[in-house]
Amino acid sequence: MKKTTCNNLRGACDAEITGSTPEEMGTNSKKHVMEMIQSGDQAHIDAVESMKNLTPEDQKAWYDDFVKGFDDLPDA
Numbered sequence: 001m002k003k004t005t006c007n008n009l010r011g012a013c014d015a016e017i018t019g020s021t022p023e024e025m026g027t028n029s030k031k032h033v034m035e036m037i038q039s040g041d042q043a044h045i046d047a048v049e050s051m052k053n054l055t056p057e058d059q060k061a062w063y064d065d066f067v068k069g070f071d072d073l074p075d076a
């Protein structure tokens with residue numbers, strides 16, 4: 001299992017996000033961001049907005065980079 005922070009996943013805080021695969025980490029990250037948004041956290045609302053403003057190509061490039069760097073993340 002690997003770990004990173006919300007910030008490293010284009011989020012808005014230092015919360016630790018873990019996952020055994022990039023997909024699992026992505027799911028856990030989304031879950032965290034959704035919880036923060038539901039509690040009304042403006043920083044996470046802005047983070048999602050800025051992600052939405054990326055082109056699909058940029059989103060894919062970012063995700064590809066994330067997958068490529070996944071093995072280099074620290075172990076959880």
Ligand SMILES: [Zn+2]
Nearest residue numbers: 006011012013
């Ligand atoms: Zn966060």
